[in-house]
Amino acid sequence: MGTDKFVSRHIGPRDHEIDTMLKTVGASSLDELIEQTVPSSIRLEKPLNIGKGLTERQYFRKIHDIAQQNKVYNTYIGMGYYDVITPAVIQRNVLENPVWYTSYTPYQAEISQGRLEALLNFQTVVTEMTGMELANASLLDEATAAAEAMIMLFNSRSRKQAKAGVNVLFADENMWPQTKEVLITRAKPLGIELQFGDIHAFECNDKVFGVMVQYPNSNGTVECYKALTEKVHANDCRIAVAADLMSLALLTPPGEWGADIVFGTTQRFGIPMGYGGPHAAFFATKEELKRQLPGRIIGITKDVNGKRALRMALQTREQHIKRERATSNICTAQALLATMAGFYAVYHGEEGIKRIAERIHSIAFQITREVEKLGYKQLNADYFDTIRFELPEGVKVEDIERFSLDLEMNFRYFEDGQVGISIDETTNLFDLNWIVEVFAKAAGKDVPVIGDFSEDLAVKPELARTSSFLTQDIFKKYRSEAEMVRYIKKLERRDISLTHSMISLGSCTMKLNASTEMFPLSWIEFNGLHPFIPTNQALGYHMMMDELRSDLSEITGFADVSLQPNSGAAGEYAGLMVIQAYHESRGEGHRNVSIIPASAHGTNPASAVMAGMKVVVVKCDDKGNIDVDDLRAKAEEHKDNLSNLMVTYPSTHGVFEESIIEVCQIIHDNGGQVYMDGANMNAQVGLTSPGHIGADVCHLNLHKTFAIPHGGGGPGVGPIGVAKHLVEFLPKHPVVDNGRKGITAVAAAPWGSASVLPITYGYIKMLGGEGLTESTKMAILNANYMASQLKDDYGILYTGKNGRVAHEMILECRHFKAESGITETDIAKRLMDYGFHAPTLSFPVYGTLMVEPTESESLQELDRFIAAMKSIYAEIKEVENGTADKEDNVLKNAPHPAYKVVADEWNHSYGREKAAYPLPFIRENKFWIDVARVDDAYGDRNLVCACEPIESYMED
Numbered sequence: 041m042g043t044d045k046f047v048s049r050h051i052g053p054r055d056h057e058i059d060t061m062l063k064t065v066g067a068s069s070l071d072e073l074i075e076q077t078v079p080s081s082i083r084l085e086k087p088l089n090i091g092k093g094l095t096e097r098q099y100f101r102k103i104h105d106i107a108q109q110n111k112v113y114n115t116y117i118g119m120g121y122y123d124v125i126t127p128a129v130i131q132r133n134v135l136e137n138p139v140w141y142t143s144y145t146p147y148q149a150e151i152s153q154g155r156l157e158a159l160l161n162f163q164t165v166v167t168e169m170t171g172m173e174l175a176n177a178s179l180l181d182e183a184t185a186a187a188e189a190m191i192m193l194f195n196s197r198s199r200k201q202a203k204a205g206v207n208v209l210f211a212d213e214n215m216w217p218q219t220k221e222v223l224i225t226r227a228k229p230l231g232i233e234l235q236f237g238d239i240h241a242f243e244c245n246d247k248v249f250g251v252m253v254q255y256p257n258s259n260g261t262v263e264c265y266k267a268l269t270e271k272v273h274a275n276d277c278r279i280a281v282a283a284d285l286m287s288l289a290l291l292t293p294p295g296e297w298g299a300d301i302v303f304g305t306t307q308r309f310g311i312p313m314g315y316g317g318p319h320a321a322f323f324a325t326k327e328e329l330k331r332q333l334p335g336r337i338i339g340i341t342k343d344v345n346g347k348r349a350l351r352m353a354l355q356t357r358e359q360h361i362k363r364e365r366a367t368s369n370i371c372t373a374q375a376l377l378a379t380m381a382g383f384y385a386v387y388h389g390e391e392g393i394k395r396i397a398e399r400i401h402s403i404a405f406q407i408t409r410e411v412e413k414l415g416y417k418q419l420n421a422d423y424f425d426t427i428r429f430e431l432p433e434g435v436k437v438e439d440i441e442r443f444s445l446d447l448e449m450n451f452r453y454f455e456d457g458q459v460g461i462s463i464d465e466t467t468n469l470f471d472l473n474w475i476v477e478v479f480a481k482a483a484g485k486d487v488p489v490i491g492d493f494s495e496d497l498a499v500k501p502e503l504a505r506t507s508s509f510l511t512q513d514i515f516k517k518y519r520s521e522a523e524m525v526r527y528i529k530k531l532e533r534r535d536i537s538l539t540h541s542m543i544s545l546g547s548c549t550m551k552l553n554a555s556t557e558m559f560p561l562s563w564i565e566f567n568g569l570h571p572f573i574p575t576n577q578a579l580g581y582h583m584m585m586d587e588l589r590s591d592l593s594e595i596t597g598f599a600d601v602s603l604q605p606n607s608g609a610a611g612e613y614a615g616l617m618v619i620q621a622y623h624e625s626r627g628e629g630h631r632n633v634s635i636i637p638a639s640a641h642g643t644n645p646a647s648a649v650m651a652g653m654k655v656v657v658v659k660c661d662d663k664g665n666i667d668v669d670d671l672r673a674k675a676e677e678h679k680d681n682l683s684n685l686m687v688t689y690p691s692t693h694g695v696f697e698e699s700i701i702e703v704c705q706i707i708h709d710n711g712g713q714v715y716m717d718g719a720n721m722n723a724q725v726g727l728t729s730p731g732h733i734g735a736d737v738c739h740l741n742l743h744k745t746f747a748i749p750h751g752g753g754g755p756g757v758g759p760i761g762v763a764k765h766l767v768e769f770l771p772k773h774p775v776v777d778n779g780r781k782g783i784t785a786v787a788a789a790p791w792g793s794a795s796v797l798p799i800t801y802g803y804i805k806m807l808g809g810e811g812l813t814e815s816t817k818m819a820i821l822n823a824n825y826m827a828s829q830l831k832d833d834y835g836i837l838y839t840g841k842n843g844r845v846a847h848e849m850i851l852e853c854r855h856f857k858a859e860s861g862i863t864e865t866d867i868a869k870r871l872m873d874y875g876f877h878a879p880t881l882s883f884p885v886y887g888t889l890m891v892e893p894t895e896s897e898s899l900q901e902l903d904r905f906i907a908a909m910k911s912i913y914a915e916i917k918e919v920e921n922g923t924a925d926k927e928d929n930v931l932k933n934a935p936h937p938a939y940k941v942v943a944d945e946w947n948h949s950y951g952r953e954k955a956a957y958p959l960p961f962i963r964e965n966k967f968w969i970d971v972a973r974v975d976d977a978y979g980d981r982n983l984v985c986a987c988e989p990i991e992s993y994m995e996d
Contacts, residue, residue, distance in 0.1 A: 044095050047811035050552055051818050052898035058818075061825045061899065070817050074727065077820055077844040079698050082728040090591055093808030096556045102805065103798060107565035109580030114471055115313075115450040115570040118426050118462025119258070119775070120182055120216050120788065122286075123568065125465055126310045129521045130383050133528045134376075136562060138749075141376055142538035142553055144545060144877065145336075145753035149351035149974045150343075150935050151872050151967070154531030155379060155752040156350035159338045161514060162320070162382035164986040165309070168509040169288045170302040171295025172324035174985055176335040177352075178306070178378035178754070180606050182282065183222035183788035185303040185321035186215075186252065188334045188368055189280040190223055191650075192301060192325070193250035194232055195332055196278065201249055207232055208247040212239040214257035215282060218788045221774040223252075225617065225784040229652025239268065244275035254282045255294060259419075260426025260460065262287075262503055266297035273298065285309065285322065286465075287424040289397035290497075292505050301325045308465070310384035311377050312567035315581055316789025317606060318755035318796060320374035320381055330354065330983065334368035336753065341979025343972040345940065351974045353983060368646070372607035376751030387524050390510040396465050398497060400425045403472060404463045406494040410476045414483050419458065422503060426462040428454070432483065439482040447474045450573050469493060512987045534970045535752075536877050541967075542897045542905055546848040546880040546890025547641070547692065549722045549744035557747055557802040566798060571789045572775050585791060588801045595804075595812070596718075596738055597731025598761035602770040604778070604785065606792040611739025611758025612647035612686075612717065614771060614786040618762060619684050619713045619737060620651065621769040621783050631683040631711065635674055637666050639693055639884050641717060644686040653683060664693035664838035672706050679710035688717040689724070689733065690846035692884045693838040694823075694892075696723070704734030713737065713766075721745040722894065723820060723847035726813025736763045747803040748796050757793050757800075818895035819847040822902060826893050829906045833913040837888060848892035850885055851909075857887070860919040862931050864889055867912055870934035874908035874958060875967045904961055911958055925949045930958070938968040 053061060058070065067073040094102065115123065126135070134140045146152030146159075159177040166175035179185045190209050197206055211223060213236045220236060227234045239253055251272050256262045265281070272279045280301035281294040286308040294302045307319040325333055331354065339353030385393065401424055408418045408427050415432040431437065440459050444451050449471075452460035461475060473490050480487040518524045536543075543550035560566050569578055589601045605611040616634070623631045634653035636644050638660050645655045656674050659667040666687070675682060685707040690696045697703070704714045716735035722745040724730070730738035742748045742757035750756075762770065769782035773790040791797075807815060827836050827849045835852035839845055853864040864887055868878030880890035893902055915931055918924035928949045930936075936955040946952060957963055 045811070046093055046096055046099070046554070046806035047814055050554065050807065050811070051815060051895050052901065053818065053822070057899040058821065061821055065821070065824045065828045070821060073821060073824065073844070074817055076842040077824070077840060077846065078696050078727050081701055082733050084726070084728055084732060088726050088809030088812060089594055090804065090809035090812065093811040094806050096806060099802055099806045100556060100559070103560055103802060106580040106584050107560060107563055109583060110565045110569060111448070111577040112564055112568045113448040113450050113573065113577060115573055116461045116463065116475070117450055117452045117570050117572050118260070118460065119452065119572060120218070120305055120307070121313050121316070121570050121572070122308050122462065122464040123466045124308060124310055124312060126312060126380070127384065127387050129524050129528070130310060130380055130387065131562060133525055134380055134383060136558070137532070138539050138553065139532045139535060139537045140379065141749040141751050143535050143752040144543055144548065144550060144750050145375070146352060147881070148868065148872070148878050149349065150869065150969055150971055151536040151877060153350055153970045154534035155375065156338050157531055158379040158382050159375060160340070160350055160985070160987060161386055162378040163338055164512065165382055165385040165510065166322040166324050167986050169285050169293060170283060170324045171293030171507070172299070172302050173327040174330055174333065175322060175324040176333055176337050178320035178373045178375065179323050179335050180372065180374060180610060181317060181319060181321050181788040182216070182303065182305040183219045183785070184610065185323050186219045186282060187222050187226035188323065189301045189303050190227065190232065190250070190252065191230065191368065192329065192332050192334065193278050193280060194230065196329055197249045198276065201276070204246070206247055206249045208235055209233070209250045209252060210235045210237065210242055210248055211252040212254060212257060213237055214239070214259055214261070215252070215254040216258050217774045218785060219282065221785040222788065225786055226650070229617070229620070229650070242268070244271060244277060248275070248277055250277055251279045252282070253279070255291070256284060256287060256424050256426065260423045260428055260462070261420045262291060262422040262424055264292070264297070264503055265294070269298040284424065286393070286397050286400065288505065289394045289509070290401060290499050290505055291424060291503055293507070296507065300329070306378065306381035309381035311380055312795065313570050314567045314793070314795025315569040315578060316571035316791060317793035318374050318377055320378035336373050337985055339979045340984040341975050341982070343974050345972050347939070347971055349971040349974045351976060351979060353979055353985065355976070368650070372609060372756040373754045375753030376755060379752060383528065385510060386515055386518055386527070389515045389519065390508060393510070398495070400463050400465060400467070401499065402493065402495050402497055403467050405496055405498045406490070407461065407463070407472060407475055410488060410490065411479045414479050414485050416479060416483070422500060425464070426460060428458050428460045429479070430458055435482050440478060443478040443481045447478060449474060449478070450570065514987050536967055540965070541875050541877070542893065542901050543877040544879045544891045544893055544905060545877070546694065546850070546892040547719050548750070548880065549741070549892060549894055550750065551747065551894040552896035553747055553749040553799070554803070556806070557799045560798040561795060567795050571791070571794070581794060584801050585794070585797060588797060588804070591804045592740065592759065592761060595725055595729065596740070596761035597729035598738070599764040600767045600770065601759050601761045602780070603759045603794070603797065604771050604773070604787050604790065604792045605739065605758040605760060606787045607754070607756035608719065608739060608741045608758040609643045609647055610786055611760050612643055613650055615715050615737040615739050615760045616647060616651035616653065616684065617783050617786070618760065618766050618769045619715060622713065622766055623683060628711070631681050633678040633681045633683055635671065635678070635682070635685045635707070635712070637687060639664065639691060640686060640688060641692060641719060644717060648686060664691065664695060665697045666699065666703055668699050668702060671703060675706050675710040675712070682707070682710050682712040684713045684715045686715045686717060688719055689730070690720045694845045694848040694850060694890070695838050695840045696846050698841055700733055708734070719744060720847065723816060725816045726809065727816055730761065731763060736766060737761070742800045746800040748799045755793055755796055757796060759792070815895045822893040822895060822897060823847050823849055826891060826902055826906060830909055833910060837885060848890060851879070851889040851891060853889055854887035856916055860916055861926055862916050862919060863887070866931040866934065869973055870912050870915070870931050871908060872935035872969055873930070873956065874911070875962055875965065876905060876908055907959055907961070930955055935969045935973065937970060937972050940972060
């Protein structure tokens with residue numbers, strides 16, 4: 041492969057090394073290995089029709105030309121999306137920094153202390169701004185956060201209410217239209233009755249379990265909901281509030297008037313609009329509801345030596361553990377964006393955020409005064425940033441729109457002919473004059489000249505915030521850029537990412553996120569667009585997205601793709617809802633049984649329950665494959681109500697199951713549809729496809745197979761591909777015509793997390809059809825090479841018919857515990873001393889490690905990981921044969937943080953060198969751990985989820 045080809049940079053092993061690896065695994069060629077691994081019955085007959093891969097330079101020119109087709113206007117539409125100023129120090133050192141965007145979800149706390157602190161900062165910002173007691177580490181977007189709030193209120197009903205069938209949520213009609221739509225989508229399958237109406241006319245009754253309002257509301261009006269909250273609570277109900285986080289610097293926080301849940305988006309805290317995302321939603325609640333809180337929660341605990349440490353709290357709430365009993369299917373945060381929002385608050389502090397909020401509000405007030413002088417009436421008596429004008433007689437909306445577009449501005453146009461303007465932190469004096477100029481010209485009046493900003497405010501005392509916020513030291517210390525960049529770098533040094541070493545997590549596909557793919561994220565032509573602008577201002581986006589949909593359709597073997605779902609779990613849910621819409625169109629809406637193999641990802645059964653399904657579990661045989669006889673029996677038993685099968689392929693056990701075509705046929709014969717979980721698409725691309733196999737729907741994790749970074753736990757992107765008969769049911773959008781007429785929206789933005797789609801677009805365009813297929817083959821070779829090297833020490837739990845694994849494998853670790861007391865957790869922690877992130881721990885089989893090397897790792901890196909695993913095996917044997925103490929050994933005490941290794945006192949039976957430098961290569965690039973093994977149980981018993989002084993009960 042020539043070095044000018046991107047594929048040669050994306051794939052790790054060199055040509056001469058591939059020959060060596062093939063000899064090691066016992067295959068004469070790469071094609072022979074694939075023949076031994078992928079069943080011939082599912083192999084594609086033709087190569088992918090995607091075209092030749094571009095060089096990086098060719099792609100850069102192509103994406104630059106596409107970007108130029110987007111028009112970056114000043115947009116004052118609002119509706120939950122606002123232009124921002126991302127501090128350069130955050131853009132340069134976080135958004136554009138692979139240490140931050142290539143790290144994984146912080147399940148392994150000891151090597152994630154940096155991003156955990158950043159997310160703790162984020163949670164602190166949310167609780168401080170909202171006046172609530174507890175916040176999570178972010179959700180997908182504001183609309184899906186609203187849906188999670190609705191479900192949480194529903195699940196927190198009293199036993200008496202649940203028994204009585206209390207099922208009504210009353211929501212203010214003046215919520216964002218995209219939020220109302222997602223509420224509709226999520227309410228129906230759960231049997232929740234949604235009532236939208238005038239909040240002023242609302243009266244509680246014995247069928248209502250909750251109330252939801254927007255603050256400020258969709259019209260821009262600020263209302264005090266204290267009396268409403270008291271009335272709701274008096275009737276044994278709860279209230280959830282969608283709040284504008286920036287406005288809460290000036291307005292009374294909902295927690296102070298008794299709200300039970302407060303949610304919204306942190307997009308205004310330095311996150312570009314990005315044509316809709318990704319943005320970190322926030323979600324805060326009272327501590328009494330903590331065990332029903334969706335998403336991830338970062339908490340403070342201590343390590344085994346008493347040092348302060350952080351970790352993900354209350355993890356038993358997670359879908360992978362609770363499965364169909366989970367209260368949410370969301371397992372993705374928007375960690376990278378939450379991190380940026382938290383840093384935004386750290387950089388600005390209370391005084392800076394308050395100053396920004398006051399400036400936004402004062403400009404809105406100034407425009408109000410100037411435009412009212414021209415004969416217009418401003419309709420919002422109380423407002424923060426959004427003003428709404430009634431046009432005087434003789435002035436047409438068309439004139440306002442024409443003059444605003446002439447000046448490259450977008451306003452919001454209400455259905456009743458009113459015009460809305462939402463001010464943001466980027467609005468300057470020129471903008472202010474241009475806005476007023478539009479209204480003057482439309483009214484045929486002289487254009488006034490405004491020479492300076494006014495600092496007048498119009499927030500009434502009864503609506504104004506009087507409490508302070510962000511009073512912790514962390515929000516006071518980093519005002520200069522020099523101090524801020526040092527703080528970011530301090531946290532960065534506490535995290536393992538792909539910049540340090542391979543991350544071998546099975547099913548998570550931690551591959552190269554190429555620099556050329558990442559560049560467009562910082563370009564204003566992609567990140568500066570509001571999702572509700574006229575389509576002709578986003579032609580570049582639509583050129584790119586149309587090509588991307590076409591390429592993904594080719595790769596999946598499907599007729600079309602929806603880009604709207606903004607996580608893998610959201611893609612699962614969307615796919616199931618599309619299937620249900622299809623059944624309903626055929627008069628078979630009663631079909632509600634979802635058959636799911638026991639080996640499936642935990643999000644599968646959780647998503648099925650969220651979609652109103654009854655989950656029926658199918659056994660796996662002793663080789664880890666779907667038990668076809670059990671599947672057939674259960675499909676026939678439930679044939680009258682069978683909706684779908686949710687299946688992962690290759691299986692979660694890392695095997696290409698030979699029976700997959702038969703499995704799909706059984707489901708179709710019994711009236712169901714086949715939903716394929718795309719988590720393992722990295723072993724399919726170019727060799728087979730969901731459509732070719734017989735699936736009807738498949739979601740794609742673009743943050744796995746298609747190179748979008750994991751970002752420390754998000755963004756995730758989960759578009760769905762569908763067969764021809766399901767295209768008409770793909771999700772539409774209530775604000776922008778996205779070309780669909782199907783199910784109601786599953787995300788806030790019409791095209792989901794649009795600003796990260798250029799990453800996948802670049803990945804496909806630079807690899808081309810041949811390179812995509814080569815990548816899949818190399819993923820399979822790397823996995824089989826590693827399996828061949830580790831099978832004698834650990835054992836490979838499941839293999840295919842010819843003894844091959846797919847792109848990942850499960851290492852058997854259960855026998856170690858009986859013989860030495862060493863567990864898979866001890867192995868995972870010890871790997872940190874070797875400079876590696878652990879493989880997937882105890883999933884899908886308890887007591888095992890699931891490993892996926894991906895195609896991007898070089899032979900040298902694979903060999904380093906193998907050497908580490910073999911060294912750990914030798915350490916286990918030392919415990920077994922008595923050479924090492926059964927309790928005081930390197931595995932039980934792992935990981936070994938720097939503060940212990942350099943301490944004057946060393947009381948272990950082994951030396952410091954064995955603890956810190958077990959292999960020579962570690963000296964070249966030692967990753968020093970900041971904390972020892974974390975005490976999870978302590979943190980859950982003493983839940984602290986914000987920046988609080990806790991030195992009273994633990995060492996610093």
